[in-house]
Amino acid sequence: MKQPAVTMHNVEYTYDRSSVLRQIDFELPRGSFMGLTGPNGGGKTTLIKLILGLLKPDKGQIHLFGQPIQTFKDWTKIGFVSQKSNAFNKGFPATVYEVVSMGLTGKLGYFKFFNKTHKEKIHTAIKSVGMEAYTNQNIGDLSGGQQQRVFIARALVSDPELLILDEPTVGVDAENVDRFYDLLKKLNQEQGITMLLVTHDTGTMTKHATDIVCLNKTLHFHGEPDDYTSLTATDLSKFYGYPVNLVEHDPDEKEELS
Numbered sequence: 001m002k003q004p005a006v007t008m009h010n011v012e013y014t015y016d017r018s019s020v021l022r023q024i025d026f027e028l029p030r031g032s033f034m035g036l037t038g039p040n041g042g043g044k045t046t047l048i049k050l051i052l053g054l055l056k057p058d059k060g061q062i063h064l065f066g067q068p069i070q071t072f073k074d075w076t077k078i079g080f081v082s083q084k085s086n087a088f089n090k091g092f093p094a095t096v097y098e099v100v101s102m103g104l105t106g107k108l109g110y111f112k113f114f115n116k117t118h119k120e121k122i123h124t125a126i127k128s129v130g131m132e133a134y135t136n137q138n139i140g141d142l143s144g145g146q147q148q149r150v151f152i153a154r155a156l157v158s159d160p161e162l163l164i165l166d167e168p169t170v171g172v173d174a175e176n177v178d179r180f181y182d183l184l185k186k187l188n189q190e191q192g193i194t195m196l197l198v199t200h201d202t203g204t205m206t207k208h209a210t211d212i213v214c215l216n217k218t219l220h221f222h223g224e225p226d227d228y229t230s231l232t233a234t235d236l237s238k239f240y241g242y243p244v245n246l247v248e249h250d251p252d253e254k255e256e257l258s
Contacts, residue, residue, distance in 0.1 A: 002030050003066025005162045005194045006051055011060035013046055020046050022218045024060065028211075030161070033188045033195040035209035035225075037202050039240045042216040044198050048164055051196075052080060065161070079103075079155030079163045081148070083170040096142075096150050097135050100125055103157035125157040126150075128191075129183060145176035149183065156187070162194045163187070169201060177201070181208050202228075214239050 006028040013021040021043045028034055038044055049055040050062060053069055062069040065077060101114065101122050114122070126132050129149040134142065139150060148168055155163055165184070169177050185208045188195050199205050206212065206225040214221035214228070220239035221228060 003063070004028055005030050005032075005065060006196070007061075007063040007066075008050075009061045011050065011057045011062060013043075013050065013055065014058050015046075019217065021050075021057075024219060026213065026219055026222055028162075028194065028196060030194050031188075031192055032210045033185065033208060034197065034211040034213060035202075035205035036196060036198045036213045036215060037200060037205065038215040038220075039242070042240075044215055045166065047215065048080075048166060048196075048198065051164065052078065076158040077161045079158065079160035081151050081155050081163070081165045081168050083167045091140055094139055095136050096126060096131060096139055096153075097122060099139050099150055100153045100157055103154040121157055121159075125153040128156060128187070129153045143173070143176070145172040145180055148172055148180060152183070152187075156193075160193065162196065164196045164198075166198045167200070168197070169199070177204060181205075184208065216241055 004027040006026075008024050008026055011021060011024040012019070024047070036044055036047070046055065050057055051064070053072070053075070064072045065074075101118075103125070104114070104118060104121070123132070123135070126135055129152050131146065131149050131153060134146065134150075139147060142150065152163075152165075152168075169180055172180055181204055184195060184197065187193050195209075197205065197209065202212075206229050209225055212221065212223060212225055212228040213219060214236075216239055221231070
């Protein structure tokens with residue numbers, strides 16, 4: 001049996017004497033598509049930084065693919081896609097091919113020449129997100145949704161087993177959000193990539209995720225999408241720490257509004 005992609009046991013983190021995360025215990029099984037939601041300031045970004053090794057917990061243990069994070073070295077197993085609006089300069093003079101090729105620097109280092117195999121991997125990653133027609137186009141000329149597809153290709157080119165996405169639909173127009181989530185679901189189901197998706201878009205998330213986690217300094221919920229959508233406004237208000245109203249979009253879907 002394969003070890004989980006991520007395991008946390010009794011993890012705590014404090015910043016400036018203020019508790020950010022408390023008693024975090026959870027597993028991210030390999031092959032799952034986990035949606036991570038919760039209020040702003042609830043610790044979602046801190047949790048990601050702990051998984052990526054950018055922060056060290058004050059207490060508890062973190063294992064990546066069965067290995068203690070302190071000794072884990074194969075970081076190419078983990079791909080990360082941040083919020084485009086916070087991480088990308090639209091004036092950056094690079095083509096789609098060049099942006100995706102940057103994802104190989106973790107394995108090859110800087111100032112290395114790409115051989116035929118590397119070039120094939122770059123083209124394969126671009127094709128996997130449906131952007132092959134834009135290979136030689138400048139990244140700044142693309143729409144928000146297209147740019148995010150390119151950033152996913154950049155993360156995929158190093159063959160990650162876990163893909164972490166932090167609010168990836170920021171800047172993506174509503175028309176293309178469903179297509180974007182369909183792409184993630186396809187990568188999860190067809191390529192077996194484990195997904196950890198941070199989002200406030202719970203209505204869309206529950207249609208695609210296999211597991212839902214609600215985080216507000218502690219884990220208030222960890223279960224299947226059907227169980228999450230059956231929660232009442234009172235339940236969610238306790239999780240979020242402030243009143244939450246549910247808006248019905250159709251008989252089978254509801255979204256939280258605060």
